[in-house]
Amino acid sequence: MRSVKISRLEAGMVTAETLYNPNNGTVLLPEKTILTDKTIAWLESLQISALNVEGDLAPEELRQPDPATIRVRSSAEFKRFEREHEKTVNLYTASINDFVLKNKMFEPQRLVKALMNLVSGKQYRFNILEMLSNLKSYDDPTYSHAINVALLTHTFGKWLRMSPSELEILTLAGLLHDVGKIMIPEKILKKPSALSHAEYEVMKTHTLKGYYKLKNAEVDPRICEAALSHHERVDGSGYPYGLKGTELSAFASIIGITDVYDAITSPRVYRDPICPFKAIALFEKEGLQKYDPQYILTFLENVASCYLYTDVLLSDGRTGKVIFINRDQISKPTVQLSSTEYIDLCKAPDLYIERML
Ligand SMILES: [Fe+2]
Ligand SMILES: [Fe+2]
Incomplete structure (x- = not known):
């Protein structure tokens, strides 16, 4: 491994370690990413000074676009999914902005129906994880992240064999988990560089802000609780309260996992979708003990399957x-x-x- 200044990076070099966004924990570039000219230009725009890369240039065949990516993105069914997904993001954006900023209650049934329209009754050639990781990257990811976490959470709930009524509430909890972010000042929420300690403390309040907003609107308590506790971890390392073990609700534990999975795998303009086995390896590296064992193993095993x-x-x-x-x-x-x-x-x-x- 060697550290190379951004100005000296060359297409074909391979990152030696994962590069994280310090603001929200999303993976900017996973370990072993082959750099392209586009990626290097983007790193320059982020004002990152240097990057650890592996010693050798990547083999020629690794520089080609991922065949799985090409296959998914060129299919008619994916293009249809992408259009429907965008419509759902727009519907959610309008409803939730009205709810947060104008105190106008959203229609949960309408939102769930739009989400279900994306997944149920459709036999896609590709699984939902492939579809989501191949979507275009949004300028403002707050709203598309909500849709993606809702769809991932719905899929996870089905793997857990939840009843239809519980699954519906869980899906809504996934959709609304970050609603408090809309109340975070834009200059912090969209800051491209690292947050200061004080700014990060403000960012963390999205959990409490979302909780009170939903509670005051008399939304199902399981949904409110998930908004409050989805950043808590069973080993006590999370926030806002550092809850431990069984102090976390089932919904918060489940959404804590799908939230991180989306942060790792969500689409980025500057890289191909992250290979699911690399995403699983990132969870293993972070430490599975942070998550409720009854949920994390089911989730990762089903993703791999x-x-x-x-x-x-x-x-x-x-x-x-x-x-x-x-x-x-x-x-x-x-x-x-x-x-x-x-x-x-x-x-x-x-x-x-x-x-x-
Ligand atoms: Fe969050
Ligand atoms: Fe989130």
């Missing part, structure tokens, strides 16, 4: 098919390389899935 029997490129250039998810290390499944050759990535510490094919 969406990619069973999918072709992947390994970090050493070999290709294969994911055939078995290892519960001990979900980011490192067993991959079939040929009709007679298999590799358990758990037993190959230096090897990982580079991208989906």
Whole structure:
């Protein structure tokens, strides 16, 4: 690994560690990202001075756009999904701004119906995770993040086999978890560079602001609680109160996970979608003990299972098919390389899935 000044970066260099947005924890660039001219120009605009990159230039084949990305984005069904998604973002933006800024109650049924219209009764060739990670990046991600977390939360609730009525409330809780952000001054919410300590303290109040706004409107208490506690972590490291273990509600624990997953995988103009196994590895690196074990394992295992029997490129250039998810290390499944050759990535510490094919 070596540190290279931004002005000296070259397309093809590979990041040696994950670069995070210090303001909101979103992943700007995951570890092992191959830099393009577009990415480098964007890093310059962020006024980042240097970046740790790996020693060697990336192999030529890794510089090509991700085949899975091309396949999803060029399909007619994805283009339809993207149009419908944008309409839903616009509907949500109008409803929620009226609610927060003009005290006009939103219509929960209408919002849920619009969300369900995006997912139910449709047989997509691609799973919802692929669709969401391939969407265009929005200038103001506050509203699209709400829609994406609602859809991810709905999917997670189905994996947890929730009843339809509970699933509806959970989906709404996902949609409204960050409603308090609309009450955060724009100069903090949209600040492109790192927040000062004082600004970060203001940003954290979106949990309390959202909670009181929803509570005063007599919204279901489970939704209010999720807005308050979705940044709490079971090991006590979260905010606003540093709650621990069973002090967290089920809805807050669930949305705490989908919120982070969206922050890791949400679309960015300057990079391809993050490979789901790299996203899972980021959770494992952060520490699964931060999350309720009954939820985090179900979530990550189901995410990984969406990619069973999918072709992947390994970090050493070999290709294969994911055939078995290892519960001990979900980011490192067993991959079939040929009709007679298999590799358990758990037993190959230096090897990982580079991208989906
Ligand atoms: Fe939040
Ligand atoms: Fe959020």
